[in-house]
Amino acid sequence: MSDSGLSNCGCCAGLDAETPARIDNPPGQSAIAYRVGVHASFKESFLARLSSGDLPALSSLTTRRDGDFTLALGDALATSLDVLTFYQERYANEHYLRTATERRSILEMARLVGYELAPGVAASTRLAFSLQEVPGNPALAAGPVVIPIGTRVQSVPGPGEQAQTFETVGEVEAHVEWNAIPVQSSEAWHPKAGDKALWLAGLSTGLHVGDAILIVGQDRVEQPASGQWELRLLTSVEEDRERQRTRVGWDVGLRDLSAAMKSAPVGVSVYALRQRAALFGHNAPEPKLMFNANNPPPSALTDIEIKEANYGDFFYPEFQWETLHWKDFTIRNNHIDLDVAYPKVTPGSWLALISNDTRSSHGSGFPGDIELYRASIVSFPSRSDFGLAGKITRIVPDKAPKPAAFPLKETLVLAHSELLPVAPSPLLYPLFGSELSLDHPVTGIGAGRALAVSGKRARIRLRKGERERDLALTREATVKIAEGDSLRLAAAPEEHSAGAWRALTPEEFGQRVAQADPKKLRFRLLVPDGREGFVEAPAAAFELAPAEKTDDDVQEIAVVGVLADALPDRGRTSLPLSMPLEHCYDRDTARVNANVTSATHGETVSEVLGSGDARVANAHFALRQAPLTYLRSTGSATGRKSTLELRVNDLLWTEVPSLYGRGPAERVYEIAIDDEARATLRFGDGVEAARLPSGDHNIRAAYRKGVGLAGNLPAGRLTTLLSRPLGVTGVTNPGAASGGKDPEREENARKNAPLSVKTLERVVSIRDYEDFARGYADIVKAHALWIPGGPARGVFLTVAAEGGKPLKADSVCDLQAALHRYGDPLMPIQVVNYREVAFQLRMTIKARPDADRKLVMAEVESRLAAYFGFEARSFGQSVSVDEVLAMAQAVMGVEAAQVIELHRRDKTSPKFVARLYAELPVASVAGSPQGAELLTLDGASLIVEFMP
Structure with missing residues (x-):
């Protein structure tokens, strides 16, 4: 080496x-x-x-x-x-929340502070059931049917989807007559000031233009001196053959009659005055044509009165014959004598005297004064007077006539009154708002009951002669509305009042349209391809139009609010709603199904987990099916509860968040969910919580399986009955199934785990309200504001649900209940959904010569969409051009970038704004603020181009 x-x-x-x-x-x-x-x-x-x-x-x-x-x-x-x-x-x-990448690491760290990763929540919806009907023989139809808890319904899957099972969680008694209750499309007619028409039942009214009708109040029947009556000359008669009714109209609106006439249930009668007649003497010859100086009237005659005779000498040579008049040529003896015998004029009938004085008119359509009488006695004597003789009709009226007001020659008599059946007046406005009136009385529908409302959208049409209007679809895109164009209403019309847009009530909208009100309204309309836009125009520019057969049906769930007293029109049931209707319905197509109950995603499973052994401490058993279904609940700080029901030796044991601190005799258990969604049940050791008693197969569990986004189904998808109660023929979900949430992702757990130790299941400070809401089921973003005074005093919460969807009304109520449970129960809490605001972006980039241009552009678009998407943004967070450029230039292969357009879609600002701002709610003593804004990129309008 x-x-x-x-x-x-x-x-x-x-x-x-x-x-x-x-x-x-x-x-x-x-x-x-x-x-x-x-x-x-x-x-x-x-x-x-x-x-x-x-x-x-x-x-x-x-x-x-x-x-x-x-x-x-x-x-x-x-x-x-x-x-x-x-x-x-x-x-x-893996030992820090921010840097851990494994779900197991985050799960175990969260458990150190008592936080469990959310196991997911089952979607919920309401199901509307239909019972068997037998047309023409109601006795054979299904009677009241109790739809039990656990009734299973399955979805019809779309392409690439799996069928999802839902089960009812509430029992409901269903009735066949509740399958499709028509909504109120008409109302009993009560005269009111300005009325210019009414509807009569049937088509054989015998009325024509130029005929007269009489409207009489009950007070006039009882008191002859009463002025509760109106006479009108008809200017229009229109038949509605489809509904077997006739509309009659006149030019001059009715007077403002007394409250008694307008409110009395049977206090108004309408008559046709079939006979036009004259007073006896109307055709009497002129005396000067019968007598003159050469042929003076005989002294024995008493029916000639000499007026203005000089010196009172009848035969005085200077007598002026042109001043001769018939003596007592007027209505006399409190009798009204008609010119001939009219056998159809009977006692109790009505007649009107019209003076025909063209110098005055009272708006009835007839000239001169008008007086109404009721015949007390009718006879047909012979009379000879004024040079006339013949059978007449003599009427003794219910009050003394006025001779001076009604000369014999000029007066027109309208007689032979025939009672006309008044039909209910159609409601000339769509169905929307916070009140739902049914077509007939319905009993058994109480406060809190859910109703399924369905039908076609209401339509309005631009009147003939109106100029074209621009329907704004986006900041720049518009569609022209020409006269005669019919569009669907997407929401209730609004008026600008006190600096803000306020939704009109249906009655207000109907009145504005009927009276051609020039005040400007804002309409949300749908064009034929389904896009939505706004147009501001006076109510006078539009008229109601019927729904078209090709229009799609819309449906929703409405919940009955606190019931009030019955309305004066007692022929139907009127129900207040806890929340306004989402859609505007055409009344002729709208129907209500009251056989509605709640259902949630998941399928019931029953199984034996095993045998207990008292020798084993901290025994644990795993459920064989996964995932365990969790439902929303106001009874826990997390807003959810499991569907597990555990029995040991047939005794029910209770689920608790933790065994820590539990007594040795408490029959409790805790559930742990691993990172593969498997649920394990853990029991005590005899010191903290009780041990399992020994027994053979004595541990039984009943629970439901299924959670997550797969249960969020659109309306009308749940239509297959897996369990069919007797008499039930069909089912559907009128509203979309919502609230389904997948098990908590690592990114959310990093933010939510610390929240459990921030609030410690109590809500005190304004930050606690925000943290508690953010950790609650269904909610991913929250902003809390304290309003110290005014009508909105209290906590003002802005929230957003998973995926940027608005929080449903049920979830809002659950959150408010939980905040009151864990905080101040008397604290006013207002929860509103956030306002989604989109901005448009157009930019150019320059790619490196050696880069794949398609991949570079796709990566730039992907990064921009993610960075400025819902998940990455916060309430009130602004957007700057620097952020946009930084994200684009961080993409490998981008050499240069330039922003051409950057602006909010909802404001008429320049096309390029260096920084876009999103609003946060501001406390005010004057009223409630609006929800916080969340500024996100409009992916549909994102334009990324290459530099030339």
Whole structure:
């Protein structure tokens, strides 16, 4: 092992010792540097030590050839040390949350602080069941059916998907008449100021344009002096053959009648006045045509009155014959005499006197004064008067007539009143908002009951003669709306009030459209290809249009709120809703299914785990099926609970988070989920928690398997009944199944594990509210704000669910309940979803000549999408052009980059803004703030191009 051929020049003395290397770990690194050397440095250090004067015994080892045994041994040692230090560094990294890469490492470290990685949560939805119907023979239809807990329903999988099983978690009594309840599409007609039309039942009304109708209130029936009546001249008569009804209209709106007339359930009657007549004497001849100086009236006649005779001398030569009038030529003796006999004029019927004085009008469509009378007595005597004779109709009215107001010759009489059946008036507005009125009375629907609402979207149409409108789809893309175009409503119309947009109620919207209100509204509309846009226009520009047969149905779940008193129209049931409807429905197509119950993802499994042995401490058993289903729960700080039910010797044992501190007689167990989603049950040792009692196959478990995103199914996918209760024919999920969450990923566990020791299952400070919410099931981002005063006083929480989806109403209620449970139960807590704001980006890059241009562009787009995606951004985080350039230039193969456009989509800002800001809620005593904004890249509008 010596070489006499080596010189003493020092060139073979070896290198300096390089190990152990100095370890330096600056803060903020994603990995820990923990290696004291690598193979090369270890070998160099070995060679250096061979030449060291500190080790004279090795001075004779002068060769440096790799084939030498000593050097080969040193090389092997360097290799071993290289492997050892590599794993030592990995071992060190696995002991810190930030640097650990193995799920098992994060899981075990989290357990040190009492945190378990979330095992995933099952999706939940509501199922609407249909019962068997027998058209034409309701007696043979299915009676009330109890749909039990555990009823299984399976999904129809899409391409590349697997069928998912859901089970009901609530019992419901279903009724066949609840399969498809029509919503209120009409209302009983009560006259109100401004009305210009009403609907009559049937098509055979016999009415035509120019006919008269009479509207009489009950108060006028009982009190002749009452003014609760209206007479109108018809200007339109339209038949609706599909619904067997007739619409009659007039030009002048009704007066504002008394509240009693508008609210009395049976206080209004409508009549057609079929007969146009005249008063007796209307065709009496003029006296001056019958008598003159050569033929004076005989003195015996008493039906001629001489007026303005000079000196009162009847035969005075200067008498003016043109001033002769019939004596008592007026309505007299409180009788109303009609010109001929009208046999259809009967006692109790109505008649109207119209003065026909063209100098005045009261808006009825008829000239002059109008007075309404009711016939108390009707007779048909003969009368001879005013040079006339014949059978007449004599009416004794219910009140004294006014002779001076109604001259015999000019007055028009409308008589022969015929009662018309008034049909309910169609509701001229879509179905949306926080109230759901059914078409008929329905009993048994109480507060908290879920309803499945389905139907086609309501449509509005741009009126004829209106100018084109621009429907804004994005910041720059618009679609023209021309007159006659019909578009679907995507949401409730809004008006600008008090500096903000406020959703109108259905009644307000209907009134604005009916009255052609010029005030500007904002409409969210869907174009035929399904894209959504906004347009601002006055209500007068649009009119309601019927839904089209080709329109797709939409559906959702609505929950009945606190029931109020019945509305004045008692012919139907009106239900307040806990949350406004998501869609705007066409009332003629909307239906409600009340046979609804909750269901969650997962399939029930029952198995015998094994036999207990009291001699064994801390016994453990594993479930054979995985993954164990977990459901949302307000009873735990994590917001979830397992579906496991464990019985030992038929006695129920209780799951606890930890056996620590439990008494020796407590029948409890804990569940541990490994990194392969297998659940293991651990029992006590007799000191902390009870041991399992001895027995043969005495440990039985019932649980459900299945969790995760696979259960988040779209609406209408759960349609296969695996267990079919008697009488049930169909099922569907009107709303999407949501809330399913995969087992917690390592990235989230790094952030969430410390939260458990921050709050320690108690919520005190404003930061506690934020940390607690972020660690709660379904929630991945949260921001808390304290509002010290005003209507929104309390904690204001902005949250975001997995994947950037909004948190469902049920989850919001669960979170609020959990915060009250672990915090101040009297603290006002408002939870809102975040506001997603997208920004558009257009940039150019220059690739290296030797780079693959396609791969470079794909990598740039991928990195930008990830860096500015939902997972990587925080509420209120801004976006700068520097960040964009840094991400693009970090891609290998990019030589240069330039940002051309950078702007928010929702603001009319310049196309290039160096820094984009996202808003955070600000406390105000004036009202509630808006949720926090999250600024993310709009991937659809991202444009990356190569420089020329």
